[in-house]
Amino acid sequence: DRPLPSLPSGDTSVLAGLYGPAEVKGSKELPDRAALEVLLRPKVGLPGVTERSREQLLRQTCEAVLLGGLHPRTAITLVLQVLSDAGSLLSCCLNAACMGLLDAGLPLSSLFCGVTCALDPNGVIVLDPTTRQEQEARAVLTFAIDSAERKVLM
Amino acid sequence: MKATPLSNCERRFLLRAIEERKRLDGRQCYDYRNVRISFGADYGCCIVELGKTRVLAQVSCELVPPKPNRPTEGILFFNLELSPMAAPGFEPGRQSELLVKLNRLIERCLRNSKCIDTESLCVVAGEKVWQIRLDLHLLNHDGNIIDAASIAGIVALCHFRRPDVSVQGEEVTVYTPEERDPVPLSIHHMPICVSFAFFQQGTYLLVDPSEREECVMDGLLVIAMNKHREICTIQSSGGIMLVKDQVLRCSKITAVKVAEITELIQKALENDQKVRKEGGKFGFAESIPNQKITAFKMESAAVDTNNVEEQAEEIITKADPPSEVFAKPILHTPGTAQIGEGIENSWGDLEESEREEAAEEEGESEATAFECQKMETEDTSTTRETKKHEPIVLSDSEEEEVVILEPPALPRKTRTQTNSKQETASKKAFNKRRKKKRAAY
Numbered sequence: 001d002r003p004l005p006s007l008p009s010g011d012t013s014v015l016a017g018l019y020g021p022a023e024v025k026g027s028k029e030l031p032d033r034a035a036l037e038v039l040l041r042p043k044v045g046l047p048g049v050t051e052r053s054r055e056q057l058l059r060q061t062c063e064a065v066l067l068g069g070l071h072p073r074t075a076i077t078l079v080l081q082v083l084s085d086a087g088s089l090l091s092c093c094l095n096a097a098c099m100g101l102l103d104a105g106l107p108l109s110s111l112f113c114g115v116t117c118a119l120d121p122n123g124v125i126v127l128d129p130t131t132r133q134e135q136e137a138r139a140v141l142t143f144a145i146d147s148a149e150r151k152v153l154m
Numbered sequence: 155m156k157a158t159p160l161s162n163c164e165r166r167f168l169l170r171a172i173e174e175r176k177r178l179d180g181r182q183c184y185d186y187r188n189v190r191i192s193f194g195a196d197y198g199c200c201i202v203e204l205g206k207t208r209v210l211a212q213v214s215c216e217l218v219p220p221k222p223n224r225p226t227e228g229i230l231f232f233n234l235e236l237s238p239m240a241a242p243g244f245e246p247g248r249q250s251e252l253l254v255k256l257n258r259l260i261e262r263c264l265r266n267s268k269c270i271d272t273e274s275l276c277v278v279a280g281e282k283v284w285q286i287r288l289d290l291h292l293l294n295h296d297g298n299i300i301d302a303a304s305i306a307g308i309v310a311l312c313h314f315r316r317p318d319v320s321v322q323g324e325e326v327t328v329y330t331p332e333e334r335d336p337v338p339l340s341i342h343h344m345p346i347c348v349s350f351a352f353f354q355q356g357t358y359l360l361v362d363p364s365e366r367e368e369c370v371m372d373g374l375l376v377i378a379m380n381k382h383r384e385i386c387t388i389q390s391s392g393g394i395m396l397v398k399d400q401v402l403r404c405s406k407i408t409a410v411k412v413a414e415i416t417e418l419i420q421k422a423l424e425n426d427q428k429v430r431k432e433g434g435k436f437g438f439a440e441s442i443p444n445q446k447i448t449a450f451k452m453e454s455a456a457v458d459t460n461n462v463e464e465q466a467e468e469i470i471t472k473a474d475p476p477s478e479v480f481a482k483p484i485l486h487t488p489g490t491a492q493i494g495e496g497i498e499n500s501w502g503d504l505e506e507s508e509r510e511e512a513a514e515e516e517g518e519s520e521a522t523a524f525e526c527q528k529m530e531t532e533d534t535s536t537t538r539e540t541k542k543h544e545p546i547v548l549s550d551s552e553e554e555e556v557v558i559l560e561p562p563a564l565p566r567k568t569r570t571q572t573n574s575k576q577e578t579a580s581k582k583a584f585n586k587r588r589k590k591k592r593a594a595y
Contacts, residue, residue, distance in 0.1 A: 011195040015210075015293060017239025039238055039246055043199070044214045044289050046233075079239035081291055083201070083210060084194045 011086035014093050016100035020076030028075060033068030039079045040093065054090060058097055061144045067107040076106065087130040088116040090142045110148035117141055157243025160369045168370045172358050178366060179205075184407055186362045189415060191309055191422040197336065198314030202306040205364065206296035209303050211310035212289045215317075217328070220276070220283040228275020229285040232260050234303055240295040241365075256300055259389060260290070263304055263345050263378040267386035270311060271340040277319050278326060284316060286339065297364035300376055304347040309419055313426070314339055345386040346415050348408040350375040352394050359400070361407060375401070377408045381416040 021034055028035050038059040040051045062078065078100060080093050094114025101108055118129035118137035126133055134140050168178070175183060187205030194200060198213030221229065234257050236244045244250075264270070275284040288310060290303050315336030318329045351363035351371040360367060368374075373392025379385050385405065390396060 013194075015239070017237070017293075019239075019242050022242065041235070041237055041291065043210075043212045043291075044287065077238060079237055081210065081237055081239065081293060084196060084199060086195065 011084055012088055012092045013083035014089070014096040015081045015083055016096040017079045017081075018076070018100040018104040018106075019079075020104070020106075021071040021074035022077070024073065024075035029073050030068075032072050034066070034071040034074045034076050036063050036066060036068065036076045036078065038062065038097070039077070041079070041081045043082045043085065054093065057090070058093060061094065061112065062097055062101065065108045065110055065112055065146060066101065067109055070107050085131070087132075087134050088128050088142075090114065091116040091128075091144075094142075094144050110146040112144050112146045115143050115145065117143075157241060160366070164366070165370050168366060169353065172353050172360065172367075177360065177364075179364065181362075183359065184361045186411060186414075187364075189305065189418055191305070191419065193313060193422075193426045198310050200306060200310050200313055201293075202302050202309065204298060204302040204305070204362070206294055207298060207302045208293040209299070209306040210291040210293055211303075211306035212291075213310045213314040214287050214289075215314075216285045216287070217277065217282050218285045219281060220279075225280040226276045226283075227272040228283045230265055230270060230272065231285060231287045232257070232264060232290075232307070233288070234260055234290040234292070236292045236295070236299075240292040244295070255391070256303065259300055259347065259376060259378075259387070260303055260307060262387045262389075263347055264288075264307055264311075267343075267345045267378070267380075269308070269341055269343050269345055269380075269386075271342060274340045278321060282326060286311075286314075286316075295365060297366070297368050298349050298362050300347050301349055301362065304345070304378065305415060305419070308341075308344045308346065309422070311339055312341055312344070312419070312423055343380040343382060343384070344416055344419065345378045345380045346412045347376050347378045347387070348411050350377075350404050350407075352392070352396075356394050356396055356400060359404070361411070375404055377405055379405070379408045379412045381413055383409050 024035055028037075036059055038055045039047075040055050040058070041047060042051060058078075058080070066076070078097060080096060082089065091114030094112065098112050102111070116128060117140075118126045118133050119139045119141075120126055120133065120137050126137070129137065129140065171178065177183070179187075181187070188203075190203040192201050192203075194212075196212075199211070201208060201210050218229065220227065234253070236250075236253055236256075238244050238246050270286070275286065277283055288307055290306060292299055292303070315331075315338055317331065318334040318337050320327050320329070349362065351360045351367055352358070352373045352375065353360070353371055355372060360371075363371060363374075371392070373390065373394030373396075375396065376387070376389045376391075377385060378387035388401075388405075
């Protein structure tokens with residue numbers, strides 16, 4: 001349970017810090033598994049709705065691989081701080097979350113990684129887009145893929 | 155999450171050490187920890203590390219209408235956040251006293267000292283001014299947040315470049331970084347905070363307290379000074395009474411420290427400027443060294459081994475010789491083996507089983523890989539059926555009653571190939587390993 005250095009992908013860096021399994025407040029306690037809480041902090045400004053929705057996505061992905069049943073009635077807190085953003089932020093957060101879970105020694109059923117691809121107006125798929133490419137693209141998709149069976153989690 | 159409170163013996167230890175002028179990390183009373191400044195990819199982004207305390211600073215700007223009572227001045231906004239990753243006790247969304255105090259100090263240090271020229275931030279008087287926003291995030295708490303935060307704040311402000319603006323009559327053009335180089339902020343001087351922790355009602359003084367020292371301190375004195383020896387802010391908290399000489403002495407120390415830190419900041423800024431001009435790589439991706447996968451690594455500390463030999467010899471001569479080591483396992487009942495005897499002598503059968511043990515030592519079936527009591531009891535129960543003279547049961551043991559829980563019958567899916575001989579070998583080998591394990595304690 002300590003902060004880890006960032007996971008840079010190009011110029012996008014996210015710092016992950018993990019605490020747990022630790023004591024949990026009564027209302028959040030789950031009787032059969034660990035309660036995972038994800039906090040995403042942007043670099044500028046206070047966290048808003050975008051951050052909240054991203055936190056939920058990350059939480060669902062992490063809960064899918066985390067063997068929470070081994071630590072019932074505990075809380076695991078994952079804090080992600082954006083150090084710099086140059087595109088593909090969500091996949092960088094996913095990678096940082098996975099590294100954080102690994103480094104903390106939590107039991108996982110598999111590893112996962114995040115990949116972003118953008119579909120630009122010409123129909124060409126661009127992997128790991130920069131901020132400008134993301135803005136110009138028709139669609140931006142982020143995938144979380146697990147290591148055991150190559151299944152898509154998100 | 156709740157933070158673990160400091161134990162009494164730790165507190166006493168720290169106070170005693172301070173009385174003897176010793177600090178946990180080996181520093182002297184007036185020593186600062188290593189300050190490390192690294193810059194990010196965008197302008198105005200930096201991370202400052204003071205020992206293990208890390209603060210991330212980011213400056214951003216926006217064009218907004220000015221405040222009605224100050225139409226020609228820009229707006230400064232400071233925000234310090236204690237990230238939950240900094241310490242287990244920090245929870246999101248809770249305005250703790252510490253947070254309020256730190257925010258207020260940062261504001262007084264940077265805003266009230268007028269280190270930034272707000273008049274230069276005005277674009278169109280009364281209509282459009284620059285709002286400069288400084289966000290500080292505490293990434294790791296190891297004491298002395300205020301110093302690290304003030305250094306990070308001022309460095310980020312010096313590093314920041316705002317877009318260039320030109321006004322022609324009524325028209326205002328804001329140039330993007332591609333069109334015209336962004337312009338730095340005009341900063342008059344660099345105020346830096348230095349903290350002093352006081353112990354035992356002001357008798358002992360420590361500069362740059364670490365987190366542990368902060369927990370046991372009586373009071374804190376923070377002096378913000380710039381390199382021209384001008385005090386920008388001074389604050390004493392904790393309720394300690396300070397004598398005038400103490401405050402003067404602290405301000406002299408502050409002057410020395412601030413001069414050093416300001417020089418370090420200038421060098422760091424110049425370095426970054428050079429790297430950017432030459433087109434080299436910059437940003438956090440480069441400044442975080444590649445071989446560090448996890449953040450915490452203890453640097454090798456020199457240990458004083460001068461007296462070790464003498465001390466060791468002393469201890470060895472004083473200690474009693476170790477008691478005789480018993481190496482023969484005795485099986486009471488399925489599932490329990492005993493190393494050594496209490497009072498009685500070993501039985502004659504023991505030598506026989508020892509010879510068999512030695513002969514079948516090599517046999518290691520898969521079952522031995524599982525150091526599981528249940529498997530062992532199953533082994534022994536099966537061997538009992540085949541070779542009844544194997545386990546040595548002490549009928550009249552002077553040992554206490556040993557209660558064996560009846561193990562449930564397990565499906566033996568891994569042991570279909572092994573025959574009874576190997577079962578014995580597995581039990582023996584298991585006992586041997588158990589014996590080795592016990593001898594190790």
